[in-house]
Amino acid sequence: MKYRLGNVHQIVDLIIRNYLKKGSICVDATLGNGKDSLKIYKTLDGDCKIYSFDIQDQAIIKSKKLFAENKINEYKIKIINDSHENIYNYIHEPVDFFIMNLGYLPGGNKDITTNYKSVKIFLDKITLIMKAKSFGLIIFYPGHEKGMEEYIEISKYLSDLDQNKFNVSKIEQMNQKNQPPLVVMVERL
Ligand SMILES: C[S@@+](CC[C@H](N)C(=O)[O-])C[C@H]1O[C@@H](n2cnc3c(N)ncnc32)[C@H](O)[C@@H]1O
Numbered sequence: 001m002k003y004r005l006g007n008v009h010q011i012v013d014l015i016i017r018n019y020l021k022k023g024s025i026c027v028d029a030t031l032g033n034g035k036d037s038l039k040i041y042k043t044l045d046g047d048c049k050i051y052s053f054d055i056q057d058q059a060i061i062k063s064k065k066l067f068a069e070n071k072i073n074e075y076k077i078k079i080i081n082d083s084h085e086n087i088y089n090y091i092h093e094p095v096d097f098f099i100m101n102l103g104y105l106p107g108g109n110k111d112i113t114t115n116y117k118s119v120k121i122f123l124d125k126i127t128l129i130m131k132a133k134s135f136g137l138i139i140f141y142p143g144h145e146k147g148m149e150e151y152i153e154i155s156k157y158l159s160d161l162d163q164n165k166f167n168v169s170k171i172e173q174m175n176q177k178n179q180p181p182l183v184v185m186v187e188r189l
Helices: 008-019 035-043 057-069 084-089 116-129 145-159
Strands: 024-028 048-053 077-080 095-101 130-140 166-171 182-188
Touching: 008 035, 008 130, 008 182, 024 035, 035 048, 035 057, 035 095, 048 084, 057 077, 084 116, 095 116, 116 130, 116 145, 130 145, 145 182
Parallel strands: 024 048, 024 095, 048 077, 095 130
Antiparallel strands: 130 182, 166 182
16 A cells, blocks of 8 residues: 555545646644645645645744745745635635644644634635635544544534535544544545
8 A cells, every 4th residue: 555544644645646636725823833835835846836824923933944945936925924714815816725724833832722613714715715616624533632622523513514515524543542533634626
């Protein structure tokens, strides 16, 4: 088998490499250290536009450094220091893909995490501007208290998405202990 699926990042990789198309308009709702945006950019050989959001200055600084080290065309990844709730202030075109890697900034302040209220607002908005056959990935971390609350709340939201418009699938590593991360794929029909 080409891929091992031992952790959530490998699963995300597998999906991105197989489904994401060149020329895609992408949204990284939680830029963090910039690794997801970089992965998307590299997978598409830079043939894409990515709107990348984060509320923390530390995340913005780290990502800018990572992108500079990797010689990223700065017009291809638009870094936005604002909450993903406000996507309509920045995105005025239909999107092909979004990723939302929830939780706290790796190596940062663990008290600053995503919260389900802004995630719901983001989802309300992004689902209205997703192109036909577009998709999004949400990575949940139910292993910590806030992450579990977020997972429960957003699961209810996703379960209620109209099945005539969206497929919502969950990938769960069932035999792993201690609430491993989960990936949910939201596909626009
Ligand atoms: C798990 S990290 C993301 C990891 C990242 N994608 C990477 O590749 O390193 C979650 C990020 O979400 C950010 N965040 C929290 N609430 C946010 C919001 N309302 N809008 C945008 N970003 C937010 C945090 O600052 C943190 O950097």
